[in-house]
Amino acid sequence: MPHRTVNLHLVSDSTGETLNSIARATLARFEDIRVIHHRWSLVRSRLQLDRVLEGIEHEPGPVLFTLVDRSLRHALEEACARLNLACLSPLDGVMDLLQSTIGATAREKRAAQHVMDADYFRRIDAMHYVLSHDDGQGTAGIAEADVCLVGVSRSSKTPTCFYLANRGIKAANVPIVPGAALPPELESPPCPVVGLHIEVNALIDIRRHRLRLIGAAGVRQDANDYIDHEAVKSEIVAARRLCTARGWPVIDVTRRSIEETAATVLQLMEAWHARRHLAEARTEPSDPAATVLGHPS
Known part of the structure; x- marks a missing residue:
């Protein structure tokens, strides 16, 4: 008490x-x-x-x-x-x-952080994007995404995407479903892809709660692959192996809040862009004129 x-x-x-x-x-x-x-x-x-x-x-x-x-x-x-x-x-x-x-005095302006500026409209646009590209919808639009989250069903992809949208980030999310192929847009993704991992027992608890909410209490829970321990374990392992094979970083969300997961996603996005810029810099000739002349430096 x-x-x-x-x-x-x-x-x-x-x-x-x-x-x-x-x-x-x-x-x-x-x-x-x-x-x-x-x-x-x-x-x-x-x-x-x-x-x-x-x-x-x-x-x-x-x-x-x-x-x-x-x-x-x-x-x-x-x-x-x-x-x-x-x-x-x-x-x-x-x-x-x-x-x-x-060395300057701040303006006395109330609610300055809530003005309807470009940043505000970017957040609204990101919200619309998440609604249109949730749970694998509109996969062609992944080309416009700032980040794509992948993971098994109920691994907190959607709430994380909405939290990121409030930061102005266009976040798509694609479920990893057993036996189903990923969209071709993820073969050579134009943006960072981040996997979300969750422990077996935690995921089963979430899924059982989900079944109760949608009125699926009549389903034999011990026979349903959606919440069967071995089936769920295999699903999680397969998703983890897929991310590893593709070189996608994975975040364990089992004991993380949505805010913590989103913060880690933002860090991974920054690292992805930093590596990309470094790779581009290495491929650029140090003396463009020499390349034109046929004598690359």
């Missing part, structure tokens, strides 16, 4: 995603603490802030905030001081460091 309950107020003039991420990352390191999150987003006027202050006074607790408007920020800090509550803007230290390093 939790030993202590804490009210944590997250006050933002934008969506509050930054504060949510900071709170989640830091609170994960505490045990036996029950934290009640009070999320106050899009706080952009004094009237809205007054409602926040009423909530903080009613259920007091530490306050994390990201407010650009100086008058709102000052009012919040004064109220917290009066209530003897800790109040912190987590981005202040980072902002001070960058301003001193860059």
